[in-house]
Amino acid sequence: MSHSATAGIQATGTGGAVVARGLNVVRGKVPVLSSLDFAIPAGQITGLLGPSGSGKTTLMRAIVGVQLVSSGTVDVLSLAAGSPALRHQVGYVTQSPSVYPDLTVEANVRYFGAMHRKRKTDVDEAIAAVGLQQQARRKTADLSGGQLSRVSLACALVARPRLLVLDEPTVGLDPVLRADLWSRFRSMAEDGITLLISSHVMEEASHCQSLLLLREGRLLAQLTPEELSRRGHSNDLEKAFLTIIRESENNDGVSPGGRDAAAGAATDRSGR
Amino acid sequence: MDIRMLLATTHRVLDQLRHDHRSIALILVVPALLLTAVYFLYENEVLPPGAPRTFDRVGLMMLAIFPFVVMFLVTSITMLRERTSGTLERLLTTPVHKADLLFGYGLAFSIMAALQSLVATAVAYWVFGLDIEGSPGLVVMIAVINAVLGVALGLLCSAFARTEFQAVQFMPVVVVPQILLCGLFVARDRMNDVLESVSNVLPLTFSVDALQEIAANSEATEQLWQDAGIMAAIVLGVLVLASLTLRRRSA
Numbered sequence: 001m002s003h004s005a006t007a008g009i010q011a012t013g014t015g016g017a018v019v020a021r022g023l024n025v026v027r028g029k030v031p032v033l034s035s036l037d038f039a040i041p042a043g044q045i046t047g048l049l050g051p052s053g054s055g056k057t058t059l060m061r062a063i064v065g066v067q068l069v070s071s072g073t074v075d076v077l078s079l080a081a082g083s084p085a086l087r088h089q090v091g092y093v094t095q096s097p098s099v100y101p102d103l104t105v106e107a108n109v110r111y112f113g114a115m116h117r118k119r120k121t122d123v124d125e126a127i128a129a130v131g132l133q134q135q136a137r138r139k140t141a142d143l144s145g146g147q148l149s150r151v152s153l154a155c156a157l158v159a160r161p162r163l164l165v166l167d168e169p170t171v172g173l174d175p176v177l178r179a180d181l182w183s184r185f186r187s188m189a190e191d192g193i194t195l196l197i198s199s200h201v202m203e204e205a206s207h208c209q210s211l212l213l214l215r216e217g218r219l220l221a222q223l224t225p226e227e228l229s230r231r232g233h234s235n236d237l238e239k240a241f242l243t244i245i246r247e248s249e250n251n252d253g254v255s256p257g258g259r260d261a262a263a264g265a266a267t268d269r270s271g272r
Numbered sequence: 273m274d275i276r277m278l279l280a281t282t283h284r285v286l287d288q289l290r291h292d293h294r295s296i297a298l299i300l301v302v303p304a305l306l307l308t309a310v311y312f313l314y315e316n317e318v319l320p321p322g323a324p325r326t327f328d329r330v331g332l333m334m335l336a337i338f339p340f341v342v343m344f345l346v347t348s349i350t351m352l353r354e355r356t357s358g359t360l361e362r363l364l365t366t367p368v369h370k371a372d373l374l375f376g377y378g379l380a381f382s383i384m385a386a387l388q389s390l391v392a393t394a395v396a397y398w399v400f401g402l403d404i405e406g407s408p409g410l411v412v413m414i415a416v417i418n419a420v421l422g423v424a425l426g427l428l429c430s431a432f433a434r435t436e437f438q439a440v441q442f443m444p445v446v447v448v449p450q451i452l453l454c455g456l457f458v459a460r461d462r463m464n465d466v467l468e469s470v471s472n473v474l475p476l477t478f479s480v481d482a483l484q485e486i487a488a489n490s491e492a493t494e495q496l497w498q499d500a501g502i503m504a505a506i507v508l509g510v511l512v513l514a515s516l517t518l519r520r521r522s523a
Contacts, residue, residue, distance in 0.1 A: 087367040098358030102288045114280035115366035
């Protein structure tokens with residue numbers, strides 16, 4: 001296999017970098033995602049927002065192609081999600097950092113880089129991109145939580161993916177680092193990389209160009225942050241989101257699950 | 273298969289081990305110490321003139337059993353960590369082939385096993401004067417095959433454990449019966465029919481048989497190569513089974 005990551009900036013397909021049609025995921029007997037239809041535009045930052053337990057991680061896993069899907073399709077860069085040809089082009093950073101704690105930062109990034117035939121310079125660039133040059137030779141286990149999640153991010157960046165799927169990358173980071181990461185994400189999008197970033201903190205929505213609002217496995221809306229504050233009648237995106245949830249409940253007649261979950265960034269049901 | 277990804281995996285596993293001095297000591301030193309204990313256990317035995325020492329029989333078999341046990345433990349825990357930490361799932365989203373991962377692991381631990389059995393065999397020969405007909409090189413070869421068997425079974429068993437505690441519990445299930453029935457305690461032709469037929473299909477049996485061939489003959493025999501071949505086939509089979517437990521998609 002030699003699908004070079006540079007193989008092409010060619011057609012990202014008709015509808016976008018990621019296209020989902022009638023996507024359903026059932027785990028056990030519980031529907032986790034219900035008939036999702038959406039397209040994620042290429043070369044932009046798309047925010048995936050919703051309370052804990054709304055299915056964000058499951059949706060991301062379906063896009064990366066590691067989630068068994070019950071029905072429907074997900075196309076990524078015009079190929080079925082999980083196709084071997086996509087493995088060089090899609091980067092995935094899980095919520096809890098998946099790196100080797102007993103290796104140095106550099107060894108971690110070098111190893112994941114080797115899976116994409118990347119060289120030393122790519123490794124150094126990925127480490128620099130997350131601002132860990134000073135820590136490059138330190139054992140990953142000795143780093144702080146925020147540094148650890150940046151190592152995990154570097155392990156994805158080293159592959160130079162065209163689609164980067166990040167599960168709550170800014171959780172637990174201090175405000176300075178968070179702002180720093182968002183500006184890195186913006187410059188990556190300017191370079192043509194498509195980013196899908198999940199968060200349960202609504203204020204982060206303002207950094208995104210497009211938003212997917214997820215609640216209890218259903219897509220409430222796909223819109224821009226400006227549309228969100230207009231439709232939700234508030235400049236406070238958190239309040240706007242709540243308003244949209246209430247509206248959708250009133251439209252459905254029944255309210256599934258109660259209001260606590262709507263506000264419920266605090267109640268952490270398992271992320272998946 | 274991609275040889276660079278395989279070697280990168282081997283390098284990474286050895287790198288992880290390098291930071292873990294205690295495990296290295298455990299792997300390299302403990303077998304030699306246990307062998308010393310076995311030597312002194314039989315130190316005062318009274319032998320009829322011309323009879324071989326018990327150490328020459330038991331010590332020799334220990335040289336094959338240590339790497340098997342140690343590598344089974346080390347591998348099942350390492351692989352379980354890889355599964356539970358999310359690094360395995362992450363790796364499986366990259367182009368790496370399952371075979372690159374499994375053989376990368378196999379190669380890394382085989383290198384450790386070769387070092388281990390070199391130390392243990394050297395101690396057995398030079399310190400305790402292990403007296404057998406065949407060459408020590410063949411003993412090391414069988415020890416390495418045994419270690420790879422431990423690696424393969426460890427990789428497989430890690431799929432059925434959710435915690436490190438459970439992984440260790442596979443020791444009595446997978447390892448101990450093989451040690452009991454391999455011919456170390458009772459010669460296999462003196463077992464009852466049931467035990468002997470179980471013994472006949474356990475992998476460790478073939479390595480003990482091979483070692484007895486090495487002990488009795490100065491040249492490598494047909495039987496030795498046959499045993500080694502069967503062991504290698506079992507190792508490959510177990511590795512294939514282990515690769516089936518690596519799923520790129522999960523619920």
